[in-house]
Amino acid sequence: MTYLKKSPWLLHYDASSCNGCDIEVLACLTPLYDVERFGIINTGNPKHADVFVVTGGVNEQNREVIRNIYEQIPEPKVVVAVGICASSGGIFRECYNISGGIDQLIPVDVYVPGCAARPESIIDGIVKSLEILEEKRIQMKERAKQKEQGSSPGGGER
Amino acid sequence: MISLTNAILFLLLAPIIGGLVSGIDRKLTARMQGRVGPPIFQPFYDVGKLLEKENLVVTSSQNFYILSYIVFIVVSGALFFAGGDLLLVIFAFTLAHIFLVLGAYASNSPYSFVGAERELIQIIAYEPMIILSAVGMYMVTKSFFVNEIAASELPLILYLPGVFIGFLMVFTIKLRKSPFDLSTSHHAHQELVKGVTTEFTGPNLARIEIAHWYENVFLLGFVYLFFAFNPVIAIVAIIVAYLLEILIDNTFSRVKWQLTLKSAWIVAGMMGLVNLGVLYYLAGVLI
């Protein structure tokens, strides 16, 4: 089924962005762009989210936080790195306190370039990520099926 | 006395009606804000998606509380539409809500804990007025049974205008609408993350949403009772009442819990009790 593509809920996290990309992410919610058209909701809670939207690069302060939030998003989930800093570290790449883009830490599915990324391209990136989300869902289902047949012990306990 | 057909109809139709109402609500809200808004069927997509997602919990007992929550919401709603005792229906709804609150407590998470406390505040804010509404209906129709109230020829709204205003007030709280969306809401108020629902993911969240649809249909049924003497007027009244709620939702900002509690109680006291007092006095004089 395609419910997932029709109702992707975002979690937006500002890693160490200059707030340029953040403003643009929020602009997507405004009447002009209105992402709710696509069923997209900006939740404030990783446990409700499907799409993890990160702006800004990884630094020492937010390394743990990004990982923690990523782990708390239930499967299937995708990560969208918005802006050049989130993609590669951008102009801060060589700073002593920046490790680089988000992919240094967690797997990123879609990169949205730009400084700041334009709302159109952010929306485009998120819509792109939905294809990947759907793929992941199918994969998850197959894995669950395999597990049932193989009856591996321990369930999903972490 | 109890109509099983109605109960089954409620079980089957309520999620459809509730989901549609919620979809229309979101569409209208978007239009009021100058947006295009999601498709009407968006709530169904949301719930469909949530059911497909992984179930992450902090503790397994959360599952139990949420299952109990939805089961008792459905049971009490079914009891209402089957024509059962209104007070029993109200108490059963309280029971269901306590399960939701307990589910939030069980996770021992700060956000859901605060949400749970606020949900309790909401319960004590709306409960007296709901009970007084039932009492008001009894005073006019001499029956607590929903089927008898619904079959009554008397225009309840003319006897109970104050009670109805009080009920509309708590209706806002029950629908989780601004300005009283203390414990959780559909808006992007983020200072408490998502209140009671913070620690629920995927299927559990879907259950909470479906339970909310069932509950909304029950509440609309309650509005119907005030106008039951004429079904056409009743349906118009339901639509107007709900539109009013959407308007209130979009024109007010969230208030503090103190104001929620105070205003709900004051309105219950002023509107509800004074109305009932007048009825009581008249009944004493006339009979």
Next chain:
Amino acid sequence: MIELPFLIIFPAIAAVLLLFIANETLRNAVVKIAALLIGAGTIYAFFTYFQSGLQLFSVPFEPASQIMFVLELFIALYILYVGIQCRRYLAVLLIIIQSALLIYVESVFVMGIHPEFNLFIDQFSLIMAMIIGIIGTLICVYALRYMQTYHAHHPEIKDRRRLFFFMFFVFLSGMFGLIFSNNLLWVFFFWEITTLCSFILIGYSQTKEATNNAFLALEMNLLGGVAFAGALLYLLYVDPSGQFLGIEQLLTSGYAIALVPAVLIGFAGITKAALMPFSSWLVGAMVAPTPVSALLHSSTMVKAGVYIIVRFAPVYTGTMEGLIIGLVGGFTFLLASAIAISQSNAKKVLAYSTIANLGLIVACAGVGTYKLVWAAILLIIFHAIAKSLLFLCVGTVEHRIGSRDIEDMSGLIVRMPKIAVMMFIGIAGMFLAPFGMLISKWAAIEAFIEAQFGLIFVAILAFGGSITVMFWSKWMGKIISVIPSGEKVEDTVKKEKWFVLYLLTALTVIVCLIFPLISSTLIEPFVMSVYGQTARLSQDNIVIMAMMIFLLMLMPFSLLLYRDGVKHVPAYMGGRPTTTDMRFQGSMGITRETELSNYYFEEYFGEKRLLMAGTALCFGLILLAGVLLTGVVL
């Protein structure tokens, strides 16, 4: 009729026996056997009398009344002695007034009268007997182990367990006497016994606080006792032959004679049931060891107060005085419930909840229509069971975790799973839908609507009921929140305690299931015999509620569905990584611990403010009743 004297005298014999037994094993055996016999006795009495309705008995033993009078003088002398010793002159003054009244009554009137029927039994007495005989004795058995641990934890307190168990059984004896006596002089004697027992038991630990609170209880109860003695005097003054001293005869004598004594005795009942403005003694009584609180709150003492008021309910029906008594109860219910929100001490919450529920019972009895009396009796039954269970749970928890604060009970479901589940059931029994207390509240709402001035009470119930939801659920939430790092500490609880706790938990649930049966065999016939008509819940509702209870019992099995295949993640902490015991790295690299605490709404539901309001309000109402009464007398 041998059952009644047996139930009154046998606990007293057991008590005297216990006074002389110092050996612990022997005491355990005696207490258990006595408890078993008393329990069996009440059940036997139940099966003998439950169909027969009201039965009056004359006691062939002539000097019984004289012995009681002498004992009463001894009690008075004892109170006089401790009162002077501890310089509590109010107590001294009250006991002197009361004794003077009593001696006057005895010497002037009683010598010549021999009431024909001293004992009686009807369905209401039977219900009370079951509560005392089963719950009371269960608490005795529980107390055995509890007191052992209690003295191990508090070496500074002198071990006076012989006195303790003596008093416990005398208390039971007194209560049986109270509910089976038809002669008001006898009722008064047993009334004084319960006052004395509570005084000694509250002051058991002999600390300054305990002694003070014991005297507080004594003074307030003696005040009630004076009113009771006044009622006796009035009755004998009206008719020196003493024919109205029998409760049955008094109740059938009509308003003109019965109203004044009924209101005076109602006042005594209000003091004993710890309604506002006399609520402070019951709250203070929590310094006593927990089984004492359990006994005072569930099956004895306060139940004596509401028993006598419910007994006289037919006299109150439709009178201004009855309405005032009802209002005192109603306001107590509302305000005590509200105060309970602001309390975090578990025993204090329980105390205020007891006061609130007693208030509700008195509100029902004061307005006194047949439906309300039906609801009041149901309330008495459900309250006794659930409250004793809760007190005993709190007592057990207190000994294991060293605190009776609700805040310290978080994660009890992990640390003491069985106790937590029992506590959960007990709390559910106090306010949730298909369980006992709610049924009675529901019945009360339906009944009040039709009563005179009933709207006030309906409003009180609507608001008070929702307040009740608040403080119980937040307690529930605290005990069921799951702390992964909790350590299990309930293995050391002894098997006697388990037995009692299991039984009470089972009773809480069973009584909810069979309450239609209790209603039809006991309550309805009683209400029928008094009012000529009776109330009941409709068949449909009973069926629906039974279904709800079964559904509730089924739900926990859903936990099995989720046993495996569920992924666990820590709670959301704003993205901060958190350990399982809820520690996280705060700013500046400091490790911080998360602590969750309930809301208490001090500024709205603060004890001091509401207590003041309640005291003023209820005191005013009682004064008003006093003025009305004086008008009637003159």
